[in-house]
Amino acid sequence: MLTILSRADRRRKVELGILVLTVFVFLSGCGRYYWSRLGATLEDFRLDSQQCAGEASLTPEAARYGLVRQDAYRACLGKRGWMREQHADPPPPPGWYRGIE
Numbered sequence: 001m002l003t004i005l006s007r008a009d010r011r012r013k014v015e016l017g018i019l020v021l022t023v024f025v026f027l028s029g030c031g032r033y034y035w036s037r038l039g040a041t042l043e044d045f046r047l048d049s050q051q052c053a054g055e056a057s058l059t060p061e062a063a064r065y066g067l068v069r070q071d072a073y074r075a076c077l078g079k080r081g082w083m084r085e086q087h088a089d090p091p092p093p094p095g096w097y098r099g100i101e
Helices: 007-029 040-055 062-066 071-078
Strands: 032-036 083-087
Touching: 007 071, 040 062, 040 071
Parallel strands: none
Antiparallel strands: 032 083
16 A cells, blocks of 8 residues: 655654654764773773783784774773773763773
């Protein structure tokens, strides 16, 4: 059965679709990911991040440039007690650090 929509109905459907898309983009794309571990310092994160990058890359040169297997890098930091969360800009509170993304 073919339903014919009026011009006003089509316009409302388009407007609703745009609204839904805008909300989806807003909720899914806001902010960047950061890592934190209770009581850890920036130096702690740098050391763990470098070691995990080394474990998650194919060569030492690749690790220096941040070319890592993301799943392996994230798993390594997770095993070391780091927690990854998305935070909206401006940057998150102290104790949250940017990793290789």
